[in-house]
Amino acid sequence: MQNYLKRILTARVYDVAIESPLEYASSLSARTGNKILFKREDMQPVFSFKLRGAYNKMAQLSPEQLKRGVITASAGNHAQGVALSANKMGCKAIIVMPTTTPQVKIDAVKHFGQRAVEIVLHGSSYSDAYTHSLALEKQHGLTFVHPFDDPDVIAGQGTIGMEILRQHQAPIHAIFCAIGGGGLISGVAAYVKQVRPDIKVIGVQTSDSDAMARSLKSRKRVTLNDVGLFSDGTAVKLAGEETFRVCKHYVDEVILVDTDAVCAAIKDVFQDTRSILEPAGALAIAGAKLYAKREKLKGETLVTVCSGANMNFDRLRFVAERAEIGEKREAILAVTIPETPGSFRQFCALLGNRNITEFNYRYADPKAAQVFVGVQVKDPSETARLVATLEKHKLSTLDLTDNEMAKLHLRHLVGGRAPEAKDEIMFRFEFPERPGALMNFLNSMNHTWNISLFHYRNHGADYGRVLVGMQVPQKDKKALKTFLDTLGYPYWDESNNPAYKLFLG
Structure with a gap:
């Protein structure tokens, strides 16, 4: 040692x-x-850092070894280190990379190695590339530059x-x-x-x-x-x-x-x-x-x-x-609320002034609505308090913050058709990205109209992109126009969008 x-x-x-x-x-x-x-x-x-070890290894080689050249197997940073070192020393290098290596990494090795490096693509994994590189090492009398075990x-x-x-x-x-x-x-x-x-x-x-x-x-x-x-x-x-x-x-x-x-x-x-x-x-x-x-x-x-x-x-x-989830500053919740006008607004009021990072909801059942929501919190203890508050108000709540399937897939799949959503119209809005924007929308809307779809995800911009489905009877079309004009948020009617008709209508 x-x-x-x-x-x-x-x-x-x-x-x-x-x-x-x-x-x-x-x-x-x-x-x-x-x-x-x-x-x-x-x-x-x-x-x-990989450049340090690759160059130091090659700097210890004899002139005869350098003349014969070196070889390594890598799909990442070590390959670039060997390539740059070989170019600096004027030494030939063969770098064996899996065929699955992204083109951006292959291009980087070519850039650093310039004319000193030959890239060989072999196998579908690092192990395949490594085995092939050992065979080439013996065949051509090269010196192997190991990524770490040297x-x-x-x-x-x-x-x-x-x-x-x-x-x-x-x-x-x-x-x-x-x-x-x-x-x-x-x-x-x-x-x-x-x-x-x-x-x-x-x-x-x-x-x-x-x-x-x-x-x-x-x-x-x-x-x-x-x-x-x-x-x-x-x-x-x-x-x-x-x-x-x-x-x-x-x-x-x-x-x-x-x-x-x-x-x-x-x-x-x-x-x-x-x-x-x-x-x-x-x-x-x-x-x-x-x-x-x-x-x-x-x-x-x-x-x-x-x-x-x-x-x-x-x-x-x-x-x-x-x-945000990694910092435990975002809670992912599945909440069941009554499928009645006003319950959505009550639910949002219970969330308080917390920043909502995501909101997914689609009408599916005439009695209960399942809402997928992301909320910014200070720490896990605040998540626990929020769950307790929702449960206290008879809103069944499941904490999905540590549920890998929910985080990877479910948040992108909430939705589907709703054949029972009578008189549904679909609008796309740009909400101001500030506390109270959602409650302003809900309070301004006619309380007899049912929200049948709601999708929002915070993208870090100064406005939020929101898709909203509302069940508005024909007799209320004039009131709808008044609501949209006085709300003050940019909006687009998507009711005739073929994507809506195909997947959500």
Whole structure:
């Protein structure tokens, strides 16, 4: 283990990597009552720490090995690190990637590798690509650059720990690192524990990709049958042999977090830095928040390694939807109310001045209405109080905040046809995004008209897009026109929209 201290101190990473800043997260620190610092590895040239280990490994190779070339298997940040390193050294590199790799990542490897890199697409998984890369290694006499299970790669990542202690010489309670195969935390822990053994080094994994956590608990390496892919940068079925040995010796504990907590952490970093991390890049922040809450910490310094920012743009909508739930600041409820005029207004009044994030309702039964609603809350205790209030007023309520099916699918599927909704008309409105806009709508509407459909989702704009179905008799058409004109909200009549007729009418 002493050998790692020398390896890290002499690691060659700064030909390509920067000494990333250690930044104070003012908003998150204020919210947690602790000093939270972000180690900004997302600011590296390849937007990830992986460049350090890849380059250091290749820098240790002999001229003959470099001339023959290197090979690796990766679908993500390590591939980009090897590509840039190969281009810098003028060394040929073959990078084997699964055929399922998104084009954006293939293009990034081509960009960083330029003419030095050959990309081989093989198999449908990382395991397929890895097996094929080993065959090519033997066939062409290449040197394999492992993503994490190599002492030189570990030493390269260990320079992050060296920088942290140099940049912040005051007391540190703990340093948090994401764990996939274990290269990052092994390097950081190997340095920190030999220089400042009083500092805790804590790993963070997602609960569906926890190979290292299970391995440390079992005292032997455990292979997972499947891994969750949301945090694709840490989706590893088997921790490395060397990284397991180092973690067993130096890592204090491994914390597990769920997808919602990771989404909340991505939002936390954005609020403090205006940068967007990938899920694996935000794991450390999610773990630090959970640890601080669990240990009831106040006034301590916690360092979190922001390990990467190679986020797929199409994931942002999912992250935004789940961030509030991850912070326990959104309650998802299923509420049964009487299917009578005025009951909808009474229900909204019971919600009070809370910000409604989502509202889904469709007429289905002449006696009872099922409403799917999202409400902003301060914490889980407020959710419990709200449920109790609704139940007290004879409105049966089910808390779906932790129901994965409801969060992923049900919220988008509430609706359907309502053949019994006589005289139904359909309008699309733009509500002002402010408290009281909905109650103003309900109070202005004729109390004898029944709402047969209501759909709203907060999209962060200054107005809310709302679809409303109302049962308005023919004799009330003039009153309807007066209502719409005096309401003052922009609206569109969608009663003849073919999509409405096909799916909702």
